[in-house]
Every structure is written in structure tokens, then in C-alpha cells.
Amino acid sequence: MAARVGIPSSLFYYVHFPMWQTFFSELGVEVVTSGQTTKGLLDQGVREALADACVPIKLFFGHVISLKDSADYLFIPRIVCLNRKTIYCPKFLGLPDMIRHGLTGMPPIIDVQMDSRQGFASLWKSYLKIGRIFGLGKGRIFMAYLKAYMVARRFQSLMRSGLHPPEAMAVLSGKENIADPVDYNGDLTFAVLGYPYEVHDQFISVGLVKKLKKMGIRVITIENLSPRKISRANILDKNMFWTFSDLALNAAYYLFKEGGVDGIIHLTAFGCGPDSMVDKFMEISSRDYPEIPFMSVTIDEHTGDAGISTRLEAFVDMVKRRKEVKNNSCPR
Amino acid sequence: MPKVTFPRMGESYRAFRMLMNDLGNEVIIPPRPNKKTLDFGVRYSPEFACLPLKILTGTYVETCMSGAELIITSGGSGPCRAGLYGQLHKKILNSIGFPVDIIVFEAPKSHPIDFLRKVKRVNSSRLSYLAIWECVKRGWEKLKYLDDLEKTTHALRPRELKKGSTTKVYREVLEWIDGAYAMKEIHEAGKEALNTLKLVPHDTRRAVLRVGIVGEIYVLLEPASNLEIEETLGNLGVEVHRSMFLTGWTRDNTVKETSGILSVKEAAMPYIPLCIGGHGRESVGHTILYARDGFDGVIQMAPFTCIPEIVARTILTRVSREHNIPVLTFFLDEQTGKAGMSTRLEAFVDLIRRKKNAPVSDNRIIVG
Ligand code: SF4
Numbered sequence: 229m230a231a232r233v234g235i236p237s238s239l240f241y242y243v244h245f246p247m248w249q250t251f252f253s254e255l256g257v258e259v260v261t262s263g264q265t266t267k268g269l270l271d272q273g274v275r276e277a278l279a280d281a282c283v284p285i286k287l288f289f290g291h292v293i294s295l296k297d298s299a300d301y302l303f304i305p306r307i308v309c310l311n312r313k314t315i316y317c318p319k320f321l322g323l324p325d326m327i328r329h330g331l332t333g334m335p336p337i338i339d340v341q342m343d344s345r346q347g348f349a350s351l352w353k354s355y356l357k358i359g360r361i362f363g364l365g366k367g368r369i370f371m372a373y374l375k376a377y378m379v380a381r382r383f384q385s386l387m388r389s390g391l392h393p394p395e396a397m398a399v400l401s402g403k404e405n406i407a408d409p410v411d412y413n414g415d416l417t418f419a420v421l422g423y424p425y426e427v428h429d430q431f432i433s434v435g436l437v438k439k440l441k442k443m444g445i446r447v448i449t450i451e452n453l454s455p456r457k458i459s460r461a462n463i464l465d466k467n468m469f470w471t472f473s474d475l476a477l478n479a480a481y482y483l484f485k486e487g488g489v490d491g492i493i494h495l496t497a498f499g500c501g502p503d504s505m506v507d508k509f510m511e512i513s514s515r516d517y518p519e520i521p522f523m524s525v526t527i528d529e530h531t532g533d534a535g536i537s538t539r540l541e542a543f544v545d546m547v548k549r550r551k552e553v554k555n556n557s558c559p560r
Numbered sequence: 561m562p563k564v565t566f567p568r569m570g571e572s573y574r575a576f577r578m579l580m581n582d583l584g585n586e587v588i589i590p591p592r593p594n595k596k597t598l599d600f601g602v603r604y605s606p607e608f609a610c611l612p613l614k615i616l617t618g619t620y621v622e623t624c625m626s627g628a629e630l631i632i633t634s635g636g637s638g639p640c641r642a643g644l645y646g647q648l649h650k651k652i653l654n655s656i657g658f659p660v661d662i663i664v665f666e667a668p669k670s671h672p673i674d675f676l677r678k679v680k681r682v683n684s685s686r687l688s689y690l691a692i693w694e695c696v697k698r699g700w701e702k703l704k705y706l707d708d709l710e711k712t713t714h715a716l717r718p719r720e721l722k723k724g725s726t727t728k729v730y731r732e733v734l735e736w737i738d739g740a741y742a743m744k745e746i747h748e749a750g751k752e753a754l755n756t757l758k759l760v761p762h763d764t765r766r767a768v769l770r771v772g773i774v775g776e777i778y779v780l781l782e783p784a785s786n787l788e789i790e791e792t793l794g795n796l797g798v799e800v801h802r803s804m805f806l807t808g809w810t811r812d813n814t815v816k817e818t819s820g821i822l823s824v825k826e827a828a829m830p831y832i833p834l835c836i837g838g839h840g841r842e843s844v845g846h847t848i849l850y851a852r853d854g855f856d857g858v859i860q861m862a863p864f865t866c867i868p869e870i871v872a873r874t875i876l877t878r879v880s881r882e883h884n885i886p887v888l889t890f891f892l893d894e895q896t897g898k899a900g901m902s903t904r905l906e907a908f909v910d911l912i913r914r915k916k917n918a919p920v921s922d923n924r925i926i927v928g
């Protein structure tokens with residue numbers, strides 16, 4: 229029987245899953261995931277994780293627990309740095325440790341470190357280590373890595389063409405050809421900024437992106453923007469240290485400056501450390517760009533559907549009205 | 561003369577004030593954080609910012625109102641928020657109408673040029689580098705005495721014969737250090753202060769409990785932010801050993817001697833092999849060292865939403881079990897009250913006292 233590796237469908241899932249899945253299946257290892265977030269998963273996580281942790285971490289605990297019996301290994305790599313510049317939130321750095329020491333009776337954890345600052349081909353070496361765990365030869369591992377790398381590239385380019393991660397994943401697995409069934413009747417474009425594991429988690433984000441789409445609004449997320457362009461938009465004399473936060477903040481700076489969106493929504497998680505700063509920076513900056521309305525939405529484990537919908541509708545109405553006023557006052 | 565100010569961490573301002581004066585600046589002394597400071601801090605900081613950031617915001621607002629024009633602080637590039645405090649504070653203060661500037665000193669090793677440029681900016685009386693170095697040395701000397709004094713109070717307080725006498729004498733001798741200026745004077749005042757402090761009537765043979773304190777640096781070093789936990793514990797008959805002082809852990813080897821050559825990093829290795837920023841790994845490492853040294857308990861102090869300490873706390877559950885040492889965690893925010901804290905401390909002290917007298921494995925971890 230093939231070994232089964234469990235990949236929690238949370239946190240890095242939205243960024244790396246296609247690559248990881250390819251890598252493991254090429255190695256002949258079966259991949260199991262914890263599937264979409266449900267109320268049950270979240271409750272489980274809230275029960276087991278430290279009360280003071282942020283919602284995404286609690287949720288991650290829930291996802292991990294649900295894999296307890298269906299996987300022989302848990303894949304929770306210690307991802308430190310992937311772009312040679314910024315690292316990940318301390319909670320990511322300590323992720324394997326938190327799971328290992330915070331939960332009992334879990335399958336063995338594959339916690340290979342990935343740090344691109346450690347020199348040439350350090351990522352390949354990390355993957356080599358993973359492959360070795362399953363007793364495979366270097367050649368086979370390399371082929372798997374190469375294939376995984378190509379998939380990752382394809383995933384990236386799909387997203388840059390405007391798809392959101394879940395849609396791009398669907399395309400990659402050949403499930404859905406046209407990922408975008410919604411017809412954009414309106415001419416509004418919103419940016420929803422935030423961490424991929426919040427924005428694209430249907431449950432935890434209370435379907436924010438979907439709701440906007442239903443209202444006929446085009447939604448762009450960080451994945452749709454060019455990282456190089458947005459990193460040039462930074463106006464602080466120092467980078468944010470954390471990759472996801474750095475991306476979110478710079479994306480805001482970029483969009484404020486370049487325009488092209490009618491509104492910006494910042495989705496932040498309750499209890500998130502970095503976000504407290506990111507959100508303040510965004511808010512202060514938004515005052516310089518009154519023509520692009522800005523709103524931040526905080527989600528926690530109790531966020532109700534109704535509350536969010538009301539706020540969203542109010543915001544969308546406001547943006548629409550402003551746009552009409554603007555269009556009327558300056559005739560073409 | 562430009563009016564400068566800086567963050568307040570315990571008594572260290574006494575040394576920094578001297579240094580800044582020497583360089584030819586007028587110093588606005590940061591006030592001891594109080595209710596008003598916190599109110600300002602809460603009003604102008606992001607809601608989920610960690611407590612140190614809020615307190616500092618409040619402190620800066622207060623000093624700006626007294627006319628501060630330049631804030632001097634340190635940066636750092638840990639994966640932690642403190643490294644960006646300066647940038648955020650500047651934006652916040654400017655946005656509420658204070659035109660202050662902030663100079664953030666980064667580690668000289670990685671940014672040497674930048675460091676010298678900034679030194680030049682605060683060097684208002686155009687001293688030579690050599691002269692500056694002399695000033696820094698005197699400041700450092702003062703800091704060391706200040707730390708030594710504080711450390712002495714930790715040992716004395718649980719043993720004092722008359723409650724409150726240590727604190728009273730401590731307050732008094734601090735002023736002596738303040739008055740000293742030349743290197744010789746500093747040494748004299750420092751020694752005199754230490755000796756006087758040790759004269760506080762106390763019972764050397766009294767059996768006291770020993771508790772190690774770990775956690776995030778700001779809440780460890782600024783008593784106003786941790787609701788004077790060390791004093792409270794001292795009054796409960798507990799000798800505290802704080803894992804961090806401004807002048808560094810290295811100077812203090814009481815723990816090292818007994819635990820061999822195991823460093824904090826090595827101790828934490830099996831649990832948390834990587835620096836996670838802030839002082840998360842240190843909290844784990846120190847707890848293990850305290851356990852090995854036969855301490856009766858460990859208290860972790862962390863700001864609410866503090867990222868590295870939350871990671872540490874998750875891991876401490878197991879450390880506590882495997883090393884058989886009770887750990888109590890306080891997550892501090894602006895709502896933490898002294899009364900509630902005292903109650904929990906009393907319960908904890910009771911617990912470790914019972915455990916000491918009847919060493920069964922009644923070992924729990926308590927969070928808050
Ligand atoms: S970035 Fe924020 S939400 Fe994400 S793990 Fe860190 S603290 Fe939690």
C-alpha cells in the first residue's frame with residue numbers, strides 16, 4: 229500500500245498545494261487533504277489550539293486533527309523564506325513545533341525546512357530530503373521536483389491571468405474549463421486584499437469574494453497582481469518582514485497609486501499580529517486617496533453571515549453612488 | 561538644542577538621559593506609563609497591536625505634548641513587529657498632528673554607514689567619535705549598576721524583615737546613581753548604592769520559593785507594563801529570577817554555572833529548532849534551564865497577540881510536563897488588572913509551595 233501523506237487544506241495550501249500534490253503523486257505517494265473548511269473543523273481547532281492564537285492557526289489545528297487517522301504522515305514543512313527576502317510570520321516558522329508539542333497522537337510530521345536564503349538550490353535540497361523519507365532515488369525525486377515545479381509555474385500564470393487560487397486549482401485538475409461563470413454586468417472592480425488562507429477560504433471569509441461576484445463586481449486579489457510591480461510600490465523605508473503581509477501592504481500601496489479599482493477591502497483575521505500593523509498602514513495611506521474607498525473587515529470564529537453582508541452591501545452602495553456622481557459631474 | 565526623547569524601559573532612562581545630554585540634546589524624559597499613557601496608546605494604536613506598541617504610542621504622545629521633536633529608538637529585523645514600530649509610530653504621530661521625526665537605530669553590524677549617519681544626527685554638540693565613545697561607556701556603566709540594583713532587590717524582597725523596606729531604599733539609592741557623572745563617580749555611587757541596599761534588614765536563612773520569569777522583553781523590563789509583578793511576587797515571599805536584563809544575559813551566569821554549558825539556544829533546540837523572532841525561543845530555553853536548576857516555577861509574561869510568545873506558550877505545555885515545572889502564563893493587555901493578577905499569582909504560589917512540600921506530580925499549566 230502506498231504511503232499516505234496528509235496535507236491540511238489551510239495556510240500554505242492555497243499557495244503550494246498544486247506543486248506539492250504533483251510532487252508526491254510523482255513519487256507514488258498518495259495525497260490526502262482535509263477538504264474544505266467546515267464548522268466542525270473550526271470548532272475542533274478552537275477547542276485544541278491555544279485560546280490566544282489567531283483564527284487561521286486555530287483553523288489549521290482543526291484541519292490537522294481531521295487528518296489524524298487518514299494519513300501516515302503529515303506534511304507541514306517549515307517554510308522560512310522562499311524569495312530570499314522576506315520570511316513568514318513567526319507562527320509559520322513554529323508551525324511544526326506547535327503541532328508536535330501541542331497535539332498528541334498525531335502521525336509523524338514531515339517538517340523539512342525550506343529556506344531559499346541558504347544558497348543555491350536550497351529548495352531542491354529540501355525536496356530531496358522529503359523524497360528520501362520514502363526511500364526513493366535521487367533521479368526519481370528530481371523528475372518529480374521538476375514536474376512539480378512546472379505545475380507551480382502553470383498555477384502562477386493561471387492566477388496572473390485573473391483566476392483565484394481555487395479556480396486555478398480546478399483548471400489544473402481539469403475539473404472545470406471556464407472557471408468564471410459569473411457575468412460581470414456592472415463595471416465595478418474591487419480588490420480584496422488579505423492572506424490567501426483567509427481570502428480564499430470560503431468558510432472563514434464568509435464567502436466574501438463570492439458575495440461580491442454575485443453583486444456583479446469583478447474581484448481581484450493579490451495573486452492576480454505581479455509581485456515585482458507591487459513590491460516596487462513600497463513607500464516605507466523598510467520592508468515588512470513577513471511575506472504575506474509585505475505582499476498585502478504593497479498591493480494596497482500599488483493599487484492606491486495606480487488606481488484601476490473602485491474600492492479596496494482589507495480582510496484581516498482576529499488576533500493576527502502582523503495585520504494590526506498592516507491595517508493601520510493601509511488606513512493611514514487611504515486618507516491620501518479619498519477617491520478609492522477603503523474598508524477593512526475583521527473575521528473571527530463567530531463572524532456571522534448577516535453582519536458581513538450588511539456591511540458589504542452598504543460599502544458597495546456607497547461606491548456605486550460615488551461613481552455615478554462622478555460620471556454625471558464630468559460629462560464625456 | 562533639539563528636544564529628544566526615547567522609549568522608557570524601567571530605570572534605564574537614567575542612563576540614556578545622561579548620554580543624550582552629553583551629546584548636546586535637551587531631553588524630554590518619558591514619563592512612567594500610567595493610566596493616561598495607556599488611554600492615549602489605545603486611542604491611537606491599532607486595536608490588535610501588542611501592548612508594548614500601545615504603551616509606546618502613549619508615551620510618545622505624552623512626550624510630544626511636552627515638546628519632543630525627535631524620538632530615538634532601536635529597530636531590529638527580527639521577524640517581529642518591534643522592528644517596524646518606528647515606521648508605524650511615525651505615521652501615527654504625524655497623522656494626528658505631531659511633526660516629530662523618529663530615528664531608528666539598526667544593528668551597527670549590518671548597517672554601519674546608516675548607523676554612523678544617525679549617530680551624527682543625534683550628536684548635536686559635534687563631539688568627536690572618541691568623545692562619543694567615552695559617553696557611551698559611561699552610560700553603559702550606569703546601566704550595569706541599575707541592573708545590578710534591580711537584581712539585588714529581587715533577592716532581598718522576599719527576605720526583608722519589614723515589608724516594603726527594600727523598595728523604599730531602592731527608590732532612594734537610584735537617585736544617587738542619577739547624580740553621578742564622571743566614571744569615578746558612577747563607580748562610587750554604584751558601589752555605595754549596592755552596599756546600602758544590601759543593608760536592608762533581612763533574614764538570609766528564610767526559605768523562599770524561586771520563580772523564573774520569561775517572556776517578551778518590553779513587558780519584562782518595564783514594571784509599569786507588567787503591573788509590578790516582581791514586587792508582588794517578592795511580597796509573596798518569592799525570589800524572582802528574570803531571564804532578561806538590558807545589559808544582557810551573558811553577564812549573569814548564576815544559572816549557567818549550575819547547568820553546565822548548556823546555552824539557552826541549545827536547551828530550546830529539541831522543542832523549537834529555529835529562531836522565531838522576538839524572544840519566543842528564549843522563553844522556551846530559559847524555562848528548561850530554570851527547571852534544571854531546580855526552580856519552583858516559571859512565569860511567562862507576554863503581550864496579548866504577541867506572536868512569538870504564543871508559539872512559545874503552545875510548546876511550553878509540553879516542556880512543563882516533561883521537565884516537571886509549573887508554568888503560569890499571563891497575556892497582558894490594557895485591561896489586565898492588578899487585583900486579578902494578584903489573585904492568580906497567589907494561587908500559583910500556593911500551588912508551587914504545596915508541590916515543593918509534597919513532591920508529587922501535581923503539575924499544571926495555567927493560562928490567562
Ligand atoms: S500572519 Fe496573522 S493570521 Fe497569519 S498566522 Fe500569522 S498571526 Fe496568524
Ligand code: SF4
Binds near residue numbers: 640837866868
Ligand atoms: S515580540 Fe510580541 S510584543 Fe514584541 S513586537 Fe513582537 S508581537 Fe509585539
